[in-house]
Amino acid sequence: MAVTILRRQPMEIIETLSNKFPQFSYHEGHSFLWSPETYEIFYDLRKPSPSQTWSLLHETGHALLEHNYYDTDLELIKLEVAAWEKAKEIASELHISIDEDHIQDCLDTYRDWLYRRSICPKCSTKCLQQEKIEYYHCFNCHTIWKVTPSRFCRSYRSTKHTKKPSSVFYASDGLSV
Numbered sequence: 266m267a268v269t270i271l272r273r274q275p276m277e278i279i280e281t282l283s284n285k286f287p288q289f290s291y292h293e294g295h296s297f298l299w300s301p302e303t304y305e306i307f308y309d310l311r312k313p314s315p316s317q318t319w320s321l322l323h324e325t326g327h328a329l330l331e332h333n334y335y336d337t338d339l340e341l342i343k344l345e346v347a348a349w350e351k352a353k354e355i356a357s358e359l360h361i362s363i364d365e366d367h368i369q370d371c372l373d374t375y376r377d378w379l380y381r382r383s384i385c386p387k388c389s390t391k392c393l394q395q396e397k398i399e400y401y402h403c404f405n406c407h408t409i410w411k412v413t414p415s416r417f418c419r420s421y422r423s424t425k426h427t428k429k430p431s432s433v434f435y436a437s438d439g440l441s442v
């Protein structure tokens with residue numbers, strides 16, 4: 266029984282999750298993401314890997330926690346951590362285990378990205394994001410630089426509705442390419 270459960274393929278997991286959480290709709294797409302405005306979860310099964318199941322659980326975690334926006338880069342990382350915690354809860358209910366190294370690798374991607382964009386381009390001091398979130402201000406040399414909105418949060422045209430959600434939550438490993 267346990268072996269059968271461990272060998273469950275992502276398609277079976279999608280079916281299980283769809284039945285368990287009928288409030289969300291799961292669709293094939295080109296990455297793993299949660300679209301809070303349309304309650305859709307997209308998945309990409311083109312390259313088979315055990316992380317597909319984990320990404321499905323992670324996006325479902327964002328969905329269950331109703332993540333729909335964040336004000337700062339740091340807040341995004343907190344949401345990412347929370348989504349993985351939720352993913353672990355769902356995983357244990359389904360008798361699946363998520364590789365802890367995979368979770369840490371995903372979170373490291375975010376931490377590295379946050380670190381890179383918070384370094385002053387002029388004097389290399391590490392700075393904090395300003396209230397106006399698209400700007401960082403160096404407290405050392407007073408340089409101000411603009412950062413693009415999070416690369417983990419992009420506008421995405423839904424296949425179900427014509428309106429464009431303002432934000433979506435991507436699985437970080439779907440973006441490292």
Ligand SMILES: [Zn+2]
Nearest residue numbers: 345348434435
């Ligand atoms: Zn995420």
Ligand SMILES: [Zn+2]
Nearest residue numbers: 385388403406
């Ligand atoms: Zn500086």
